[in-house]
Amino acid sequence: xxxxxxxxxxxxxxxxxxxxxxxxxxxxxxxxxxxxxxxxxxxxxxxxxxxxxxxxxxxxxxxxxxxxxxxxxxxxxxxxxxxxxxxxxxxxxxxxxxxxxxxxxxxxxxxxxxxxxxxxxxxxxxxxxxxxxxxxxxxxxxxxxxxxxxxxxxxxxxxxxxxxxxxxxxxxxxxxxxxxxxxxxxxxxxxxxxxxxxxxxxxxxxxxxxxxxxxxxxxxxxxxxxxxxxxxxxxxxxxxxxxxxxxxxxxxxxxxxxxxxxxxxxxxxxxxxxxxxxxxxxxxxxxxxxxxxxxxxxxxxxxxxxxxxxxxxxxxxxxxxxxxxxxxxxxxxxxxxxxxxxxxxxxxxxxxxxxxxxxxxxxxxxxxxxxxxxxxxxxxxxxxxxxxxxxxxxxxxxxxxxxxxxxxxxxxxxxxxxxxxxxxxxxxxxxxxxxxxxxxxxxxxxxxxxxxxxxxxxxxxxxxxxxxxxxxxxxxxxxxxxxxxxxxxxxxxxxxxxxxxxxxxxxxxxxxxxxxxxxxxxxxxxxxxxxxxxxxxxxx
Amino acid sequence: xxxxxxxxxxxxxxxxxxxxxxxxxxxxxxxxxxxxxxxxxxxxxxxxxxxxxxxxxxxxxxxxxxxxxxxxxxxxxxxxxxxxxxxxxxxxxxxx
Numbered sequence: 001x002x003x004x005x006x007x008x009x010x011x012x013x014x015x016x017x018x019x020x021x022x023x024x025x026x027x028x029x030x031x032x033x034x035x036x037x038x039x040x041x042x043x044x045x046x047x048x049x050x051x052x053x054x055x056x057x058x059x060x061x062x063x064x065x066x067x068x069x070x071x072x073x074x075x076x077x078x079x080x081x082x083x084x085x086x087x088x089x090x091x092x093x094x095x096x097x098x099x100x101x102x103x104x105x106x107x108x109x110x111x112x113x114x115x116x117x118x119x120x121x122x123x124x125x126x127x128x129x130x131x132x133x134x135x136x137x138x139x140x141x142x143x144x145x146x147x148x149x150x151x152x153x154x155x156x157x158x159x160x161x162x163x164x165x166x167x168x169x170x171x172x173x174x175x176x177x178x179x180x181x182x183x184x185x186x187x188x189x190x191x192x193x194x195x196x197x198x199x200x201x202x203x204x205x206x207x208x209x210x211x212x213x214x215x216x217x218x219x220x221x222x223x224x225x226x227x228x229x230x231x232x233x234x235x236x237x238x239x240x241x242x243x244x245x246x247x248x249x250x251x252x253x254x255x256x257x258x259x260x261x262x263x264x265x266x267x268x269x270x271x272x273x274x275x276x277x278x279x280x281x282x283x284x285x286x287x288x289x290x291x292x293x294x295x296x297x298x299x300x301x302x303x304x305x306x307x308x309x310x311x312x313x314x315x316x317x318x319x320x321x322x323x324x325x326x327x328x329x330x331x332x333x334x335x336x337x338x339x340x341x342x343x344x345x346x347x348x349x350x351x352x353x354x355x356x357x358x359x360x361x362x363x364x365x366x367x368x369x370x371x372x373x374x375x376x377x378x379x380x381x382x383x384x385x386x387x388x389x390x391x392x393x394x395x396x397x398x399x400x401x402x403x404x405x406x407x408x409x410x411x412x413x414x415x416x417x418x419x420x421x422x423x424x425x426x427x428x429x430x431x432x433x434x435x436x437x438x439x440x441x442x443x444x445x446x447x448x449x450x451x452x453x454x455x456x457x458x459x460x461x462x463x464x465x466x467x468x469x470x471x472x473x474x475x476x477x478x479x480x481x482x483x484x485x486x487x488x489x490x491x492x493x494x495x496x497x498x499x500x501x502x503x504x505x506x507x508x509x510x511x512x513x514x515x516x517x518x519x520x521x522x523x524x525x526x527x528x529x530x531x532x533x534x535x536x537x538x539x540x
Numbered sequence: 541x542x543x544x545x546x547x548x549x550x551x552x553x554x555x556x557x558x559x560x561x562x563x564x565x566x567x568x569x570x571x572x573x574x575x576x577x578x579x580x581x582x583x584x585x586x587x588x589x590x591x592x593x594x595x596x597x598x599x600x601x602x603x604x605x606x607x608x609x610x611x612x613x614x615x616x617x618x619x620x621x622x623x624x625x626x627x628x629x630x631x632x633x634x635x636x
Contacts, residue, residue, distance in 0.1 A: 179614075183610055207617075211617075211618060211621045215625065243632070244629070247629045247632070251625050251629075298621065298624075299624060299628070302628070302632065309636075310632050310636070311631075311632050311633075311634070311635035311636040312635070313631070313632075313635040314628070314631055314632040314635065317628075317631075
C-alpha cells in the first residue's frame with residue numbers, strides 16, 4: 001500500500017477534486033479532519049479569552065478590562081469551550097475518524113448525514129460569530145443562560161442560544177450516526193465484547209447525545225420565546241418558575257459533562273494498554289461502567305441546584321444519585337492503574353498525557369464529591385472552588401485526553417511522526433501550569449471568593465496572581481504541543497502503519513488509511529487488547 | 541453486522557383502516573369524556589386515552605410492532621428517560 005492510495009489523495013465519492021473533494025466529501029476521515037481544524041480554531045480562541053480573564057484577575061482592581069467586558073469574556077469562554085470544543089471535540093474528530101475503522105466498517109452508516117452534521121456545526125459557529133457583532137452586543141449571562149437574567153439581559157442572548165441550538169442538532173445527528181453504525185455496520189465477526197473501548201465509550205455518549213440534547217434545544221427555544229413574546233414560563237412576575245429553567249437546562253447540561261468526559265475516558269482506555277504492553281484490566285468492567293455513567297449521569301442534574309430553593313427531598317435524592325456516579329468512574333481509574341501494574345511501560349507523549357489525565361481527573365472527581373454532598377456544597381457553591389473542580393474534570397480530564405488522542409492518532413491520521421521533545425516539554429508545562437492555575441482556585445473558593453467577579457478583596461490577590469502565572473504556563477504548553485504537531489506536517493517523517501504497537505483495527509491499516517479503510521477483510525481478534533503478538537515480535 | 545437481513549413489513553390497507561377507525565373512535569371518546577366530570581380522574585382518563593392512541597400510531601403506523609429488539613429497546617429507553625426527567629422535576633415541585 002502506498003500513500004498515493006490514502007484518503008488524503010483520493011476523494012470519496014471518487015472523481016471530486018480541489019475544494020469539492022473536501023466540502024462535498026462523504027468520507028468520515030476527511031470529515032474528522034475538517035472538524036479538527038474548525039474545533040482547534042475555537043479551542044485556541046477560547047483559551048486566549050480565558051488567558052485575558054486570568055490576566056485581569058492577576059492584580060486587584062481593574063487591570064485590562066472592566067466588569068461588563070469580563071462578563072462577556074467568561075460567557076464566550078464558557079459557550080465556546082462547552083459547545084464548540086468540549087462536546088464535539090473527541091466524538092466529532094476522533095470518533096468520526098476511528099469509530100468506523102475500529103468496527104471494521106468502510107464508513108459511517110449515514111455518510112451524507114455526517115456531512116450535514118459538519119455543515120450544521122460550521123453554520124452554528126458562523127451564527128455565534130454573527131451574534132457577537134450584530135444586534136445588542138455580547139451576551140453576558142455566562143454559558144448557563146440562567147433566567148430571569150437571560151430574559152432581561154441587553155446582550156444578544158437570543159442569537160447566541162440559537163447558535164447553541166444549531167450546534168445541538170449537529171451533535172444529535174452525529175450521535176445518531178454512531179449508534180446506527182455501531183449496530184448495523186459492525187464487522188460480522190465482532191461480538192459486543194470484542195469492540196474496542198473507545199468505540200464503546202462513543203456508543204454510550206451517542207445515546208446521551210440523542211436523548212438529552214432535545215431538552216436543551218427546546219429550552220433555548222423557550223428562552224427566545226420568553227425574550228420575544230414574554231410568554232411567562234420562567235418569569236416569576238408572570239407566574240413562571242425560574243427553577244423550571246434550571247431543571248430543563250441541567251437535564252441536558254449535566255449529561256453534557258458526561259458527553260464531554262466519556263469519550264475522553266475511551267481515549268485513555270486505548271492508550272494505557274498499548275504503552276503498558278498489557279491487556280486492559282477489567283475490560284467488561286470498563287464497558288459496563290461507561291454505560292452506567294451514561295445512565296446514572298443523566299439522573300443527577302439537580303445537584304447544580306442545591307441552593308436554588310429546590311425541595312429538601314430532591315436535594316437528598318440528587319445528592320445520593322450523584323455519589324452513585326462516582327462508583328463507575330472509580331472503576332475506570334482502578335482499571336487503568338491496574339493495567340499499568342506489572343506492565344512493560346514504554347513512555348511516550350500520549351502515555352504521559354494519559355497519566356496527567358488520570359491524576360487530574362481523579363482530583364476533579366474527588367472535588368466533585370465535595371460539591372455533590374449537599375452540606376459542603378452550600379459552603380463552596382458559586383465560588384472559585386466550583387470553577388476549579390469543573391476545570392480539573394473538563395480541561396485536566398477531557399483537555400489532556402484530547403491532546404493525548406491527538407498525539408496517539410496523529411501519525412495514523414496524517415501519516416507523519418512528530419518530534420517527541422517539544423511534545424514532552426509542552427505536556428510538562430501544561431501539567432505544571434494547570435496545577436498552578438487551578439489549585440489556588442480551589443483554595444480561593446474555600447476561602448469564599450465568588451466566581452464570575454472581575455475584582456476581589458485584597459486577601460485573594462496572592463492566589464489569583466499564582467493562578468494567572470499558572471495560566472500563562474498552561475497556555476504556553478498547550479500551544480507548544482499544537483505547534484509541534486502542525487510543524488510535523490512540514491517535516492514529513494513518514495509514520496509506519498503501527499508506530500506504537502497498538503492492537504485495535506486502525507493499526508492494521510496503512511498510515512494514513514486508504515479511502516475505503518480496508519483493502520482486505522479485517523481479521524477480528526477474540527480480544528481487542530491481546531498483546532501477545534506485539535510482545536513476541538518485540539522480543540525477536 | 542448485527543442483522544444482515546433487511547426485512548420490510550407491509551401493512552395492508554384493511555389493517556390500516558381498522559387502526560384509523562380506532563383512532564377516530566378514541567378521539568370521540570376523549571371528547572365524550574370531557575363532558576363528564578370525573579373529578580381527580582379527569583386528567584388520568586384523558587392521558588390514558590391519549591397514550592392508547594399514541595401506542596396504536598407507534599405500533600402500526602410507525603411499524604414498531606414489526607421491528608427488531610434494538611429499535612424496541614431504543615424506544616422504551618427513550619420513553620423511560622423522558623418519564624424520569626418529568627417525574628423528578630415534578631417531585632421537586634411536589635415536596636417544595
